[in-house]
Structures are given as C-alpha cells and as structure tokens.
Amino acid sequence: MTLHDEQKGELIDRVLHEKNRRAWNAWSGQTLSAEERAAAAKSSKIDVAELEAWEDLSEEIKARFAAEYRRRNPEVGTVPDLPKATRLIDMSSTYFANTLVLDGFVFASEASFILANFMRTARFASATFMSATLFDSATFKLDALFDTTTFRRDVLFHSATFASDAMFEAATFVQAVWFAFVTFRQSAEFDYTTFTQDAVFVEATFSSNASFDSATFQQSASFSSATFKQDAWFASVTFTQDADFCAATFAQNAQFKSASFSGFAYFTGTRFGSSTEEPCIPDFSDCLFEKPTSFRQALFCDGYPDFSGAVLHDKTSFTARMKPTPNEIKRDKDLKGRTFWPQKTQQDPVSARESCATIRHVLTQQGLPEDAHFFFRREMHFAGLPSEDCAGLSSEGRSKERSFTERLPYLLFGWLSDFGYSIQRPLVWLLCLWAFGGAAFWGYLASCCVPAPPGVVERPMGTAMALSFSNLFPLFGFGRGALGEILDEMPPVLQVLSGAQTVLSLPLLFFLGLALRQRFRLR
Known part of the structure; x- marks a missing residue:
C-alpha cells in the first residue's frame, strides 16, 4: 500500500x-x-x-x-x-x-x-x-x-x-x-448510499447529525435500539423491505419526509424527543407506507408526528392512551413516569390537529372507536388552543388561527364533557345545576332569604329539590300540576333561573348521552 x-x-x-x-x-x-x-x-x-x-x-x-x-x-x-x-x-x-x-x-x-x-x-x-x-x-x-x-x-x-x-x-x-x-x-x-442486502445498525450510537437522505435499502434495514442524539435525516429514503426502528431514540429532529416504506415498518417503542431545548417533531410528511406500520408504545415526548400528505396503510397501529399500564412499566422500566403523547407541546397547533385527524381516520377505518375518540379529543384540544400557547407558530398556522369566539365552543365542549367522552363531567355539572336551583327555590319557599308572600304556604326542601329537578328534565312533564303552580307564584328572578336551568340542562344531557353512546357502542 x-x-x-x-x-x-x-x-x-x-x-x-x-x-x-x-x-x-x-x-x-x-x-x-x-x-x-x-x-x-x-x-x-x-x-x-x-x-x-x-x-x-x-x-x-x-x-x-x-x-x-x-x-x-x-x-x-x-x-x-x-x-x-x-x-x-x-x-x-x-x-x-x-x-x-x-x-x-x-x-x-x-x-x-x-x-x-x-x-x-x-x-x-x-x-x-x-x-x-x-x-x-x-x-x-x-x-x-x-x-x-x-x-x-x-x-x-x-x-x-x-x-x-x-x-x-x-x-x-x-x-x-x-x-x-x-x-x-x-x-x-450515508446520503445516496445503496444497501443491496441487509443493513444492520442495531444499538448504533449517533452522537451528532446522522444523514441517510436518498439512501436505498433494498433488503431489511434494522436500526433497533439505535440512538440518534442530534438530527436524524431519512428524507427520500427508499425502504424496499422491512424497516425496523424498534426501541430507537430520536432526541432531536427526526426527518422522514418523502420516504418510501414498501415493506413493514416498525417504530414499536421508539422514543421521539428527550425534553431538550430543541423539540423533536417527527416529520413523516409525504411518506408512503405500503404495508402496515407499528407505532405501538412509541413515545412522542415533544409533539405529534407530522403526517401531512402521507399515505398510511389501513392497518397502521398507534397506542391510544396517555400513560403506560403497570404491566408495561414492569416489562420496561424506562416507561415509568413517561407518557406516550405530550400533554403540552410547542408544536404548531394546526399541524398537531391535522396529525391527530389523520390518525383518527386510520383508527376509525379499523373499527376502533375508542382509540379513534382518543385522537378526536386531542384534535379538539388543539382546535381550542390560542397561538400564544404554542411557541414558534408558523405563518400558515397564524393565518389559520381562530379568534376566541371561534374557539369558545371547543373550550366549552372540553370543559363540560371532555369532548363527549366523560360521563362524570356532565353528571357533575347537572348535579351542581340541580343543587344551585334547589337551594335558591328552597330559600324562597322557606322564607330564609325573602319573606313568604301572603297566601303562600311554606313547603319543605323536598319540594324545592323536586322543582329544580323538573326544570332539568322538562321532557318528562314533571313541571305540570302543583309544581307549575308554585313556579307561577315565584318572583320573576326565580322564573328566569328556572328557564336557565332548562336551557343549560339540554347540552349537558346531550353530552351525557354522547358519552354513554361512546362507551357502550358496538365495537
């Protein structure tokens, strides 16, 4: 040499x-x-x-x-x-x-x-x-x-x-x-590199930037348990056979834009983000997934994956819950204290909402209404976010940003019923509305707040509670007869309160029915 x-x-x-x-x-x-x-x-x-x-x-x-x-x-x-x-x-x-x-x-x-x-x-x-x-x-x-x-x-x-x-x-x-x-x-x-046979990067550590842009993997590519501590670029990569990223870690940028996955793709247990100053928003925009892809138990620490323009296979799987189960933590101690999806994110809310909608659509096609509704709730959550809650909002995001009046229905939808999923929330609100009305009516009827008018006989608390209950369920006709006569004798302010109870109870009853339908619908 x-x-x-x-x-x-x-x-x-x-x-x-x-x-x-x-x-x-x-x-x-x-x-x-x-x-x-x-x-x-x-x-x-x-x-x-x-x-x-x-x-x-x-x-x-x-x-x-x-x-x-x-x-x-x-x-x-x-x-x-x-x-x-x-x-x-x-x-x-x-x-x-x-x-x-x-x-x-x-x-x-x-x-x-x-x-x-x-x-x-x-x-x-x-x-x-x-x-x-x-x-x-x-x-x-x-x-x-x-x-x-x-x-x-x-x-x-x-x-x-x-x-x-x-x-x-x-x-x-x-x-x-x-x-x-x-x-x-x-x-x-590794830009434009050609791997004709199997390429094995198991437990490889990339301490700085790693670039595989436009590379071609003609057989299986295994990056299981690999660690990418900085930017990882797989833009326009062609995976002809299976691509395995199980348990891999992407600490910062994970770029798969326009990549083509002709075989099975596995991102099971993959971790995107590490709560560093640089958030990791996985970019799968314009990707083509020709076969099922697994994102089960993948940890998206900083944001929701960008699937804009991507073609996902109908059998793509996601973990539709926030926290790992005790059994999952027992099998993998690294899951302790972590969540599969971020509670808060610096991501563009428009992009996050679109990603959740894409995932929801895939899960709906699979006949998984419970999982689909999880991403529907996240979708509605981002729809109600103001731009100032998300740093680094893009110009496109600002142009699509809703005013407070446009976002208010989404906020109320979340507060009152967890976007149609919670049975407890509308029940608690109905209970509070019933108790408040009952207390107001009882105060009048018992003359503890105002003197009883001439000819009105003081009635027990049960009558006040019954009157408040009848206002919450007008369709059952509880307000007819004696209860209706009592309400006619009350001051205008209490009659307005009675009408407000009826108006407010209708959306709460709707939310309650929506949650019951979601929980007990056929799967």
Missing part, C-alpha cells in the same frame, strides 16, 4: 498516492478475471489497465518491495517473498500513525482491519473491496472517508468507533453490512 512511501503531513501528495495505487492495483488485479477487472475499474474510477499491469510491472514491484523492506527493517537479514494476492490482507491491530490514502484501491481478497487504529485521516474514497471486509472494533480518530466506496461482499464495522466525521456518501454495499454497536461521535453521512 505504501510501496513508494507513506503520506507525510496534512496535505496529500497526489503523485505519491498515484504511484502507490498503480503498484497496489497491478499486484491485486492479477487474480481477477476480465469481468471482475472491468467491474472493479468502473467502481474505483480507474483505467482497467492498472489492474492488467502485473506482467509489465511485476519485476519492478518486487525489486521495489525488497529495497523498501530492507530500508524499513535494517535489522532483518532475509527479505520475505512478496505476499500472494489471494491471501488475507491482514492489518488487524495495525497502528496507522500517518494519513492513510487508499482512494481508488482495489482489494481482490479478504481484508481485515480488526482493532486497527487510524490516528490520522483514513481515505477509502472510490476503493473497491471484492471480498469480505472486516473493520470490527476499529478506531478512526480523525475523518473516515468512504465516499463512493464499493463493498462487493459482506462488511463488518461491528463495535467500531468513529471519533470524527464518517463519510459513506454514495457508497455501495452489495452484500450485508453490519454497523451494530458502532459509535459515531461526529457526523455520519
């Missing part, structure tokens, strides 16, 4: 690099077939002649190898033969002190960088690995550049550490790739 010497300093000596690359590719290409050479030359962006030059350069390379070996190992007497190109390229536990430039290199046989330490920048841009490649537990202290690199066999980065930027933009993984338990401490770039 460094037959003509290593790179020195920060600046790359391109002439030196080209000499090293030509020598390496001539040696490596001797074992490849004509078809493999053509494919490798294309992916490495080199002239195929570099891979066919072994016969012409072999003597020169062997002589150079012997001279360099003696120079670098003066204490060794015998120079070993040049390694065979078919053997394992074993650089396990190698300490790379200088900048490593392998742009355009072709690795014909299996290469192992297990436990290797790259102390300076490691460049593999446009390199081609024809056989399995192992970077298990490798450490990249500075930038690791794998732009447009092609891996034609399995690749393992298991437990590797990228202390600086990791660039895999437009890379191609023809076989399976494992980034399980990898730590990315700085930016991780």
Whole structure:
C-alpha cells in the first residue's frame, strides 16, 4: 500500500498516492478475471489497465518491495517473498500513525482491519473491496472517508468507533453490512448510499447529525435500539423491505419526509424527543407506507408526528392512551413516569390537529372507536388552543388561527364533557345545576332569604329539590300540576333561573348521552 512511501503531513501528495495505487492495483488485479477487472475499474474510477499491469510491472514491484523492506527493517537479514494476492490482507491491530490514502484501491481478497487504529485521516474514497471486509472494533480518530466506496461482499464495522466525521456518501454495499454497536461521535453521512442486502445498525450510537437522505435499502434495514442524539435525516429514503426502528431514540429532529416504506415498518417503542431545548417533531410528511406500520408504545415526548400528505396503510397501529399500564412499566422500566403523547407541546397547533385527524381516520377505518375518540379529543384540544400557547407558530398556522369566539365552543365542549367522552363531567355539572336551583327555590319557599308572600304556604326542601329537578328534565312533564303552580307564584328572578336551568340542562344531557353512546357502542 505504501510501496513508494507513506503520506507525510496534512496535505496529500497526489503523485505519491498515484504511484502507490498503480503498484497496489497491478499486484491485486492479477487474480481477477476480465469481468471482475472491468467491474472493479468502473467502481474505483480507474483505467482497467492498472489492474492488467502485473506482467509489465511485476519485476519492478518486487525489486521495489525488497529495497523498501530492507530500508524499513535494517535489522532483518532475509527479505520475505512478496505476499500472494489471494491471501488475507491482514492489518488487524495495525497502528496507522500517518494519513492513510487508499482512494481508488482495489482489494481482490479478504481484508481485515480488526482493532486497527487510524490516528490520522483514513481515505477509502472510490476503493473497491471484492471480498469480505472486516473493520470490527476499529478506531478512526480523525475523518473516515468512504465516499463512493464499493463493498462487493459482506462488511463488518461491528463495535467500531468513529471519533470524527464518517463519510459513506454514495457508497455501495452489495452484500450485508453490519454497523451494530458502532459509535459515531461526529457526523455520519450515508446520503445516496445503496444497501443491496441487509443493513444492520442495531444499538448504533449517533452522537451528532446522522444523514441517510436518498439512501436505498433494498433488503431489511434494522436500526433497533439505535440512538440518534442530534438530527436524524431519512428524507427520500427508499425502504424496499422491512424497516425496523424498534426501541430507537430520536432526541432531536427526526426527518422522514418523502420516504418510501414498501415493506413493514416498525417504530414499536421508539422514543421521539428527550425534553431538550430543541423539540423533536417527527416529520413523516409525504411518506408512503405500503404495508402496515407499528407505532405501538412509541413515545412522542415533544409533539405529534407530522403526517401531512402521507399515505398510511389501513392497518397502521398507534397506542391510544396517555400513560403506560403497570404491566408495561414492569416489562420496561424506562416507561415509568413517561407518557406516550405530550400533554403540552410547542408544536404548531394546526399541524398537531391535522396529525391527530389523520390518525383518527386510520383508527376509525379499523373499527376502533375508542382509540379513534382518543385522537378526536386531542384534535379538539388543539382546535381550542390560542397561538400564544404554542411557541414558534408558523405563518400558515397564524393565518389559520381562530379568534376566541371561534374557539369558545371547543373550550366549552372540553370543559363540560371532555369532548363527549366523560360521563362524570356532565353528571357533575347537572348535579351542581340541580343543587344551585334547589337551594335558591328552597330559600324562597322557606322564607330564609325573602319573606313568604301572603297566601303562600311554606313547603319543605323536598319540594324545592323536586322543582329544580323538573326544570332539568322538562321532557318528562314533571313541571305540570302543583309544581307549575308554585313556579307561577315565584318572583320573576326565580322564573328566569328556572328557564336557565332548562336551557343549560339540554347540552349537558346531550353530552351525557354522547358519552354513554361512546362507551357502550358496538365495537
């Protein structure tokens, strides 16, 4: 790799690099077939002649190898033969002190960088690995550049550490790739990357921004238990098969705009947001979900997912309640003290209301009225919010903001009946209305508040309560007869109160009936 010497300093000596690359590719290409050479030359962006030059350069390379070996190992007497190109390229536990430039290199046989330490920048841009490649537990202290690199066999980065930027933009993984338990401490770039087989990022940690924009996953993609501590970009990504984000954590921005999910998508137990200064509003706008997607037990800490323009499968599942059950907390202690949906949010209320309406529509199609009504209540809640309760309201949100008089019906709907769901609230309001009217009537009839008029006989409290009750249920005709005569004899203020009781009781009775219907309707 460094037959003509290593790179020195920060600046790359391109002439030196080209000499090293030509020598390496001539040696490596001797074992490849004509078809493999053509494919490798294309992916490495080199002239195929570099891979066919072994016969012409072999003597020169062997002589150079012997001279360099003696120079670098003066204490060794015998120079070993040049390694065979078919053997394992074993650089396990190698300490790379200088900048490593392998742009355009072709690795014909299996290469192992297990436990290797790259102390300076490691460049593999446009390199081609024809056989399995192992970077298990490798450490990249500075930038690791794998732009447009092609891996034609399995690749393992298991437990590797990228202390600086990791660039895999437009890379191609023809076989399976494992980034399980990898730590990315700085930016991780996988834009336009193609994963032809399974891509495994299980329990990977992205400490800075992670970008997979326009990447293609042709087989399953697993990000289960992965942690994205800053922005995660999956815009316009194509998931041809299953996409697994179970138990993953998105601390800040989770961007899936225009992504396409052709297989099953799993966001079960995924956590969006961490109550940091930067709220996490998952963006699934314009996404296409062709198969069922699971958002069961997903934690939306800061806001409701944006599904504007998205096409959701009819069997998409959501957890339609605020708090985890004791059994769920017992199985997962991290759920303790958390809620599946935020009580308060800085999100644009217009966007939140539309998202709740989208979810409600999906659950209604599934015949889940109880779950659908949960999101209906959240939808009505956002409809009654003033803009000042939501910081950062967009211009579109401000233009759609309702005045207080427009929001008042929603507020009353919530206060009096929890948007048609609570049986207790309208009953309590009816009880208060009945007690207040009964007390007023009893005060008059018992002459404790005003003197009884001539000819009026004081009646017990039961009569006052009965009169108040009859006002609440006029359809039953309780106000006819003696109770009606008593009401006719009362002062105008009490007659107005009686009429107000009747008027106010009607919406409360409607809300009560609405809640009873919701609770006991056929499922």
